[in-house]
Amino acid sequence: MSDDAAKPMSDVVEAVYRSESRQVLATLIRLLGDFDTAEEALHEAFAAAVEQWARDGLPANPRAWLVSTGRFKAIDGLRRRARFDASLSELAKQLETSTDDAAEWDDEHVEDDRLRLIFTCCHPALPPESQVAMTLREVCGLTTEEIARAFLTKPATIAQRIVRAKAKIRDARIPYVVPSERDLPDRLEAVLRVVYLVFNEGYSASSGGSLTRHDLSGEAIRLGRVLIALLPEPEAMGLLAMMLLQDSRCAARTSPTGDLILLEEQDRSLWNREQIAEGVSLVERALSAPRIGPYSIQAAIAAVHAQAPSAAATDWAQIVGLYDLLMQAEPSPVIELNRAVAVAMRDGPSAGLAIIDAVLARGDLANYHLAHSARADLCRRLEKTADARAAYERALSLTQQEPERRFLQRRLSELKD
Known part of the structure; x- marks a missing residue:
């Protein structure tokens, strides 16, 4: 068969690899009992598929064909090596007798x-x-x-x-x-x-x-x-919901030049409404469970943001209440910091700054750039220029991400002496 005629089938094999290889590997690991042996068998099975499918056509069940071929290749390899290591011969026999039920590959x-x-x-x-x-x-x-x-x-x-x-x-x-x-x-x-x-x-x-x-x-x-x-556990639903809702903002989070755009300044028309709808539906399912876990609460917070038409119209009281619940479920300084930002939006920057200062005074988040960045922003809003500059400089010294560095440098340059 010519290369031109074979190329479409090679594309098919590549597509099957993308869609099925991880499932085939998982089954081969179970059948063969070893990661490395299974990975080698997987690659040998796909190598065989390139040649045989081009000659014989696509099998009715490509996944089962790949599992069967990979298993055979692994057993055959063990038999060849058994000439040098007798223990492998017994292992090959065990694999052949214990993995011959094709019904287990459905x-x-x-x-x-x-x-x-x-x-x-x-x-x-x-x-x-x-x-x-x-x-x-x-x-x-x-x-x-x-x-x-x-x-x-x-x-x-x-x-x-x-x-x-x-x-x-x-x-x-x-x-x-x-x-x-x-x-x-x-x-x-x-x-x-x-x-x-x-x-x-x-x-x-x-x-x-x-x-x-x-x-x-x-x-x-x-x-x-x-x-x-x-x-389908509630917390698994909550985590997926949170990821979908956060990711829905992806297109609006950076400018065409790659610069950071804060949530309050984002063009919400760019948010992915399909992801938001799916995420909100998952949140509702997760929150209907008898016990609500931290991922579901984080997803609920993301849902409030996702459904608000603007930053000003966001239900900050509800978000603070959800953070209160999250602090009970999984207390941490980072959650406390996020709650402080929400409190600042609900009650004003002074209220949020007091919480952040208390967290930093304990020594928590001393090397966390977002804590100093949040403090700097609240100081800027309160026109505490010297404090804002010091906090921005501290955040700048800690961050290793270029878009955040450019954002902090821009904020520093905008401060009035």
């Missing part, structure tokens, strides 16, 4: 496999940074280079984290299962935290030349959709 079992994979990558025995790296690599399919670029880390560092995580899973015999009903709440919290961290880094990058990293926020939203499709 959609229902594959969806279970995806859920198992997410929980395995986010197992509490793994360090948080390894949980994030494993989730992005194994569940989302990002390369080590893409993960490293997203978090401004060397690819070798990410690769090392993934290798160590896989070794930990293997050596500690971490089970490839969905947690029991008793253990599910704690384990689900770890999964949600990882998705939340991935989204936050995408929504507001910690450093670099761009305000956002759409690949990361997009992956987090995709993960959130997978999670509630497989496990």
